[in-house]
Amino acid sequence: MNDIRTASHGVPWEDSYGYVQAVRRGNTIYLSGQVSHDGPDLVAPAPLDDAGAVTDFANTAAQMRQCYANASELLRRFGASLDDVVDELIFVLDSDAGGAAAEEVRKEVYGRPVPQVASTIVSTPRLAFPELLVEIKLIAVV
Template sequence: MTTIDSYSHGASGEREFGCAQAIRVDHTIYVSGRLPHDEEGEFLAPGDFDAQAEQVSANFEKVLAHYGATRNQVVSETQYIVDLPRYSDAMAAANLAYFGDHRPTSSTIGVAHLFFPAQLIETNVVVDTRLPA
């Protein structure tokens, strides 16, 4: 039997967009694009790539903790970056800092805009809880 568990912060925007922060289907967790926002859904660090990347990582940790998962169980990530040529080195450094020796698959897409006008990064991941934490 398939089990499904949806997780939301209750932050502004979740109801309006009809989405969850994450959904677990059996052993796989699909995490929505993480933004640099606080618990209330307020956008943080306009125009500061490093601070935004750090906040995105912190927001991943909250979602993973809800499911008892860790970053070592992330199997795939997709990153959307505004002005990718400018921020590619910073993005790589943030990724290495977050994942350490763990190496999930990764796709990086340069985009013209994200939801918030000063937003520079959005990342989503897929997690397999059968992997060692």
């Protein structure tokens, strides 16, 4: 039961911040907040003004899809999938854009009109990088 395995994406911020992307302990997999990246490059970054503030939230759904894609990759490494997710916490910069994106994207990625996962969505003023609009933290049981 104390068998612990970890997984990471190999992106620079894992070392600089000091964390792993996923931890499996027993039959539970805990995923750190997943953001919209492919390797070290952000996917669908939000446009920023000269002060570094987001000017448009239109990329929220695209970022959300990439967050789930990154989560799926980590889960796959443990022989799991989004079908095994029991709890998710979604952080968004804009509640309206985040809610609209979640209504669409969650149904797509979980493959059903009512995903069988406990879900909480929270609005926050900022994420790890200024161009991020979404971050998703998941717990799966296999």
